[in-house]
Amino acid sequence: MRKMNLAKCLTGIAVLLVAPLVLTAQQGESHIGKLTGNAGTGKQLYFRYCWGCHGFRGDGNGENWLPTGNYPNGPNLNIQPRNFVAATFKCRSTPTGTLPTDEDVYNSLGRGLTNSNMPSWITLTNQNRADLVAFIKTLSERWKTEKAGAEINVPAEPAPTVQSIQHGKELFTKLECWKCHGPEGRGDGPSASTLTDSNDQPIRPYNFAGGSRFKCGTTNHDLYKIFMTGLDGTPMPSFADVIKPEDAWDLVHYLRTLQVSRKSPELALWEGTKEGAEIVKAQKVRGTPTGSGVNQ
Amino acid sequence: MSHWDSTLLKRGMRNHAFSVLTAILVLTILLVDSRSAAALPIPGTSMRAIPAFARKYGMPCSSCHQAWPMLSPFGQAFKDNGYQLGNERDAPIYQNPAYWPVTFRMTTFWHRENENRAQVDDPTSTTGGQIEGNLTTHGFDWSGLDFHTGGTLAKNVSFYVLPSSDNTGAFHFETVFARLDNVAGTSWLNIKLGKFELDNLLSEKRILTLTNVSGVYTNYHFQPATENNGLNPAFPLFSFGIGDNQDGLEIMGHSKDDRTRYSASILSSNDGTPNLPTSRTYDGFFTVSQAFQVGSLGLQRVGAFDYIGQAPTYFQFTEGNNSGIPGNAAFGLPGTGIGNRRFYRAGLIGQFYIKKYDLTAMYFHSSDDKYLATGTPFNPAYGTLPTGAQNAIWNGALFESHYTPSPQFILIQRVELVRMSQQALPIVPGTPYTPGVSVPSLSFGNENVYTFGGRYYPFISSRAGFAFHGEYAFSHQIGTSPVTGQNLDFSSLLFGFDFAF
Numbered sequence: 001m002r003k004m005n006l007a008k009c010l011t012g013i014a015v016l017l018v019a020p021l022v023l024t025a026q027q028g029e030s031h032i033g034k035l036t037g038n039a040g041t042g043k044q045l046y047f048r049y050c051w052g053c054h055g056f057r058g059d060g061n062g063e064n065w066l067p068t069g070n071y072p073n074g075p076n077l078n079i080q081p082r083n084f085v086a087a088t089f090k091c092r093s094t095p096t097g098t099l100p101t102d103e104d105v106y107n108s109l110g111r112g113l114t115n116s117n118m119p120s121w122i123t124l125t126n127q128n129r130a131d132l133v134a135f136i137k138t139l140s141e142r143w144k145t146e147k148a149g150a151e152i153n154v155p156a157e158p159a160p161t162v163q164s165i166q167h168g169k170e171l172f173t174k175l176e177c178w179k180c181h182g183p184e185g186r187g188d189g190p191s192a193s194t195l196t197d198s199n200d201q202p203i204r205p206y207n208f209a210g211g212s213r214f215k216c217g218t219t220n221h222d223l224y225k226i227f228m229t230g231l232d233g234t235p236m237p238s239f240a241d242v243i244k245p246e247d248a249w250d251l252v253h254y255l256r257t258l259q260v261s262r263k264s265p266e267l268a269l270w271e272g273t274k275e276g277a278e279i280v281k282a283q284k285v286r287g288t289p290t291g292s293g294v295n296q
Numbered sequence: 297m298s299h300w301d302s303t304l305l306k307r308g309m310r311n312h313a314f315s316v317l318t319a320i321l322v323l324t325i326l327l328v329d330s331r332s333a334a335a336l337p338i339p340g341t342s343m344r345a346i347p348a349f350a351r352k353y354g355m356p357c358s359s360c361h362q363a364w365p366m367l368s369p370f371g372q373a374f375k376d377n378g379y380q381l382g383n384e385r386d387a388p389i390y391q392n393p394a395y396w397p398v399t400f401r402m403t404t405f406w407h408r409e410n411e412n413r414a415q416v417d418d419p420t421s422t423t424g425g426q427i428e429g430n431l432t433t434h435g436f437d438w439s440g441l442d443f444h445t446g447g448t449l450a451k452n453v454s455f456y457v458l459p460s461s462d463n464t465g466a467f468h469f470e471t472v473f474a475r476l477d478n479v480a481g482t483s484w485l486n487i488k489l490g491k492f493e494l495d496n497l498l499s500e501k502r503i504l505t506l507t508n509v510s511g512v513y514t515n516y517h518f519q520p521a522t523e524n525n526g527l528n529p530a531f532p533l534f535s536f537g538i539g540d541n542q543d544g545l546e547i548m549g550h551s552k553d554d555r556t557r558y559s560a561s562i563l564s565s566n567d568g569t570p571n572l573p574t575s576r577t578y579d580g581f582f583t584v585s586q587a588f589q590v591g592s593l594g595l596q597r598v599g600a601f602d603y604i605g606q607a608p609t610y611f612q613f614t615e616g617n618n619s620g621i622p623g624n625a626a627f628g629l630p631g632t633g634i635g636n637r638r639f640y641r642a643g644l645i646g647q648f649y650i651k652k653y654d655l656t657a658m659y660f661h662s663s664d665d666k667y668l669a670t671g672t673p674f675n676p677a678y679g680t681l682p683t684g685a686q687n688a689i690w691n692g693a694l695f696e697s698h699y700t701p702s703p704q705f706i707l708i709q710r711v712e713l714v715r716m717s718q719q720a721l722p723i724v725p726g727t728p729y730t731p732g733v734s735v736p737s738l739s740f741g742n743e744n745v746y747t748f749g750g751r752y753y754p755f756i757s758s759r760a761g762f763a764f765h766g767e768y769a770f771s772h773q774i775g776t777s778p779v780t781g782q783n784l785d786f787s788s789l790l791f792g793f794d795f796a797f
Contacts, residue, residue, distance in 0.1 A: 041592070048703045049370070052356035052758050064354030064758055112383055117354055119381040122553040123373040125589040212384045 030102040030133035035126055037102070042135025045128055053117060058084035058139035060199070064117075079116045080199045087140035088198060088233040091216035096230040096238035098149025099142060105133045107217075114212050115204075152228055155245045157220055160253040160266045162273055168254025171247055175239065180205040184283055185258030198233040205236075208258035209283060223252050260284050347796055348399040348444065349374075350758040352391065353381060358703035358756050362654075364763070364796070365502040366698075366706075369587070369595050373554035378454035378477030378486065379447050387451040397447040405765070405792025408434035409508055412785040413777035428779045434789075438463055439506070442470070452477040456492070469570075471541055484549035491543045491568055495559035495583045497599050497645045498656055498696070500539035504708050507788035510747040510769035513539055514712045515660050515692040521741035521776050522688065522720045523669055525731035530610045530623035530678035531671045532574050532633055534664075538603055538641050541568045542581070555587040557599075565606055565636070575633035579605035585645070594649030603641040608633025610673035623678045635674035637665035643692075652700050660692035660714075669720030670732060682732050684722035691715050703756055708767070710747040716740065728781040736781065742774040751794070760797040765790065 030037035046058075055061040060083035082089070091108045092100035109129045112120035121129060137143040158164065172178060180195060182188040185208030197203040206215065216226050228248060230238030239248070256266035257276065260283040270276035350357055357364050360371030367375065380386035388395075410432045418425040440463050446456035458471035473490025493501050500513050516539030524533060544563030550556060561581040566572055585599025611628030619626065643660040667674045669688035672681050696710040716738055724734040735741075749767030770787045777784040 044702070048358045049356075052359070053354060062354075112381070115384050117381075117383065117385070119353075119374075119383060121370065123370045125592075125595055127589070127592045128594075210384070 028134060028138065030106070030130050030137060032103050032106045032126075032130050032133065035130040037127070037130030037132070037134035039131070039134040039138050041128075042131035042133070043138075045124075045132050046135050049121070049124075050132070053081040054084060055081070058136070059086075060084070079203070080197075080201050081117070083199070084136050084139040086198075086233075087142040090231040090233055092149070092229050092232070093151045093225055094149025094229065095152060095240065096232055099146050101148045101151060102130075102133050102137075104148075105136060106130060109133070111217065113215055115206075115215070152225065152240065154221060154224055154228075155249075157224070157252075158246070158249055160256075160269055162269055162276075164250040164253045165257055165266060165270050165276070166254075167247070168250040168252070171243065171251045172254055175242065175251075177251075180235065181208065184279075185209060185255065195235045197235070203234055208255060209260055211259045211261035220249075220252050220256070223255060224248055227251070258283075347758075347760050348397040348446070349379060352395065352397065352447065354758050356703075356756045356758050357753075357761050362698070362700055363504065363703070363706035363751055363753070364761050366504050367499070367502055369554065373550075376486075376548070376550045376554055376557065377483070378452060378475055379456075380452070380454070380477065384451075386448050388448060397445055399442075399444040399796055401442045401444070401794075401796035403439040403506060403765070403792050403794045404436075405438070405506070405790050406434070406436050407507065407788065407790040407792075408432065410785075410787045413780065413782060415778040426779055428777055428782075441465070449474070452479075482549075483552055486548045488546040488548065489544075491541050491570075492546065493541050494538060494561065494581050494603070495546065495548060495557075496538065496601070497583065497585055497597065497647065498658060498694070501541075504698075504706065504751065505710065505747050505749055505767055505769065506765060506792070506794070507747075507767050507769045507790045509771050509786050509788040510710065510745060510767070512537075513694065514743060514745045514771070515658065515694050515714060518662070518690070518692065518714050518743065520664065520669055520688040520690065520716065520720060521729070521773075522731070522735060523664065523671060525671045527732045528671055528673060528679045529619070529621045530625055530673045530675075532608055532611065532625040532628055534607050534668050534671070536567050536605060536607065536639065538581075542579075543568055543570070544578075555595075556585075558582075558584045563605075565608075572631040574628075574630070575606075575608040575636060576631050577606050577608075577636050579603065593651060594654070596649060597645075597647040599645045601641075601643055601645070604638070605640065606636040606638050607668055609635035609637055609667045610675050610678050623673065623675075635667070637667045637674055639664040639668060653697065654700070655695065655697045658692075658694040660694075661689075662692070663687050663689045664720070666720055682721060685720055686718060688716070688720040689718040691717055704753045706751050708747065708749045708751070710745070712743075712745040714741075714743040716742055729775065736775055740775045743771060745769065745771040761795065763794040765792050765794045767791075 028039035051062060053062040053064055060081045062081060087099060089100045089105065089108070090113070092098070092104045094100055094104070106129050109121045109132060112118050178189050179191045180189045182192065187205040187207035189205065192205050195203050195205065214223055214226060215231065216222055226236070228238060228240045230236055243251070253266045256264045257270040257280070259267065260280050267280065271280050347357070349360065360368060360374055362368045374381065410430070412430050413428040414431040415426055416429040416431070418427040440461045443459045445458070446454070448454050453474070454477055455474045456471050458469065459467050460470035461467045469491065471492055473488050473492045475486060475488040477486050479485040479487060493499060496516075498513070500516055503511065503513065505511060517537035519534075519536070524535070542561070542563040543566060544561050546559055546561040548557070548559040559582070563579045563581060564572060565575045565577045565579050581601070581603045583599060583601040585597055587595050587597040590596055610623050610633070611625055612632040612634045613629040614624060614627040615629050617624050617627035639662070641660065641662045643658055645656065645658045647656045648654065664687065666681060666685045666687045670682050670685050672685070673679050692715070693713045694710070696708070699707040719735050719738060719740060721733065721735045723736070723738055725737060727734060727736055729735050729740060747767065747769040749765070752764045754762060754764070767790050768788070771785065773784045775781050775783060
């Protein structure tokens with residue numbers, strides 16, 4: 001009996017001693033597929049590539065972010081770099097308000113965030129990007145107390161049809177997407193000029209007519225995830241509790257038709273209808289976002 | 297100072313301090329044999345590190361440069377993409393109208409130069425006799441000025457203009473080009489027109505060493521010692537370096553992640569000089585390379601290149617030739633050089649990273665036609681080939697390694713070797729080199745160059761760049777001393793401040 005107690009005591013002590021080490025090791029790692037990122041290596045990479053914008057503490061206050069909100073190179077770059085201490089991430093496959101998966105952050109590094117100063121780091125090795133993810137996770141207490149959210153389920157995409165596009169158009173109006181994105185998706189809705197992000201900085205809604213890739217990807221699958229998870233830290237909410245998955249796909253198909261400068265099956269279908277052809281023609285006549293005739 | 301920067305700097309400073317002190321001690325020992333002085337100019341090479349881009353995008357130098365001016369893979373991709381990040385914010389309309397993409401770069405330094413067998417007047421001679429003397433000079437000096445302007449004119453239209461001076465302030469255009477990027481929406485097609493650096497995977501314009509001996513890559517500029525011997529005045533100067541910026545049109549492409557790259561260029565055969573001073577023919581330059589990841593070691597790249605060129609051996613027309621020498625090249629009409637003969641420079645390159653250590657290895661195989669290699673016009677009216685003349689052929693190797701413990705410090709080592717495998721003139725052992733007749737050995741003109749150095753960047757920012765630079769370089773040439781035909785050595789030591797804004 002005494003031996004049993006001694007064994008239990010020793011086991012307990014061992015667990016107490018080892019557990020923090022295991023937890024610490026896990027906090028210093030990221031896992032993306034078969035890759036295991038190391039925070040120590042990631043720290044060195046961070047201080048080579050990232051600190052200028054994201055700051056020494058990772059709080060988004062790098063030397064290029066002025067507290068006045070005046071980005072030195074002009075108002076169009078007036079987007080504060082990500083605050084890793086707050087650990088609020090736009091691009092996730094997890095529900096709004098939750099931490100992203102390691103792979104979400106990894107993919108953001110590789111993809112970059114369009115219409116911002118965050119470039120694609122695809123030129124880094126996969127291992128380097130995994131290491132950076134591991135280090136980014138050490139910058140916020142949230143990663144120590146919370147787990148990443150569960151990935152949302154993305155059902156198979158139905159084939160686009162004129163009906164799905166029409167239904168998506170109705171949802172666009174019903175869900176008041178136009179208030180921010182504008183009736184033609186040009187990012188010029190009545191609320192657009194009043195929007196601010198979680199840093200109280202002005203933020204522009206996405207301009208579909210520009211035809212650039214989306215903030216969090218390029219595919220229909222990515223677009224589906226954007227409005228089902230929301231872009232945390234921005235006014236773009238999650239619609240997961242508002243619309244059904246099949247409706248969400250219809251909305252995806254309609255939004256593609258707003259990208260009039262980018263070829264897609266949805267746009268081709270839409271242009272095949274009288275209504276769609278007129279709308280798209282009118283959109284194209286309005287020209288490119290810069291008004292210069294050249295897509296800058 | 298925050299936790300992050302203080303720990304990083306302290307750790308880096310401890311490691312660096314030891315390395316720097318050791319380097320300074322070693323190099324100081326080499327200072328002791330100063331005997332006589334002669335002025336040796338620092339070459340006016342133009343080198344690239346462009347805070348204008350850092351300012352535009354708000355990124356630190358260390359993003360694009362492993363250690364400026366040497367590019368990181370990210371910086372190479374940025375360059376290959378036409379100085380664009382590809383975030384729909386590259387066009388000038390998205391910048392503050394006051395933004396002016398200009399950077400200057402200059403270096404101030406102390407240097408010591410030594411040549412073991414320099415040609416000097418014989419003080420005991422009354423008939424203008426010459427002897428060889430050990431020449432050493434040292435003192436404070438400065439480099440030429442590079443005035444970089446570059447960036448985008450619109451999305452996918454980029455440019456680069458680089459007025460560059462020597463250290464007396466005499467300017468020339470080192471680089472002038474405009475580039476159509478991502479033509480037809482693909483990164484595989486980019487078209488550049490103007491004067492530009494060849495798509496060398498080891499960029500000489502981003503060389504990390506600054507001394508007279510090692511400020512350029514020897515293998516990029518090597519020409520056999522039998523060339524340009526001045527024997528035949530109808531023969532125009534033949535000067536070519538694969539490291540020289542050339543005039544022409546480049547088509548270049550790369551994968552999105554820049555792992556796969558190719559380029560093909562058609563170039564005027566004038567070695568980058570304006571106004572077509574010699575011929576009206578064209579050269580070709582081709583490169584291909586592939587990078588791949590090896591676990592956590594980093595990015596590895598292998599590639600190949602080939603320059604196929606031709607150069608004139610006499611002028612079709614001269615103007616104002618009052619020298620009494622038929623076809624005198626000094627009076628050659630620009631653009632009328634003919635009698636073209638071929639040369640080529642081919643090679644393989646590997647760039648390997650083992651975490652913070654990286655090694656670049658290059659193999660060169662080169663040849664100059666026998667007319668070029670002996671300075672003979674390809675026209676019997678102006679001269680005939682020396683007896684036994686043949687094409688000059690040589691091989692070269694370059695091994696350059698760096699240790700980069702942090703973005704703020706880099707140690708540099710380089711070895712370059714050049715070996716003649718076929719001399720243009722017959723080999724007559726035991727006799728000195730006789731221009732246009734014979735050479736003393738197969739190894740005549742062979743060259744070894746060794747370089748060691750370090751650069752410390754006390755701060756890294758997105759606004760400007762500054763580096764403490766220390767370097768020692770030594771070259772050894774076989775049989776080329778000007779009077780006695782003995783081995784000729786040069787050494788160069790340099791400490792300085794290298795800065796760009």
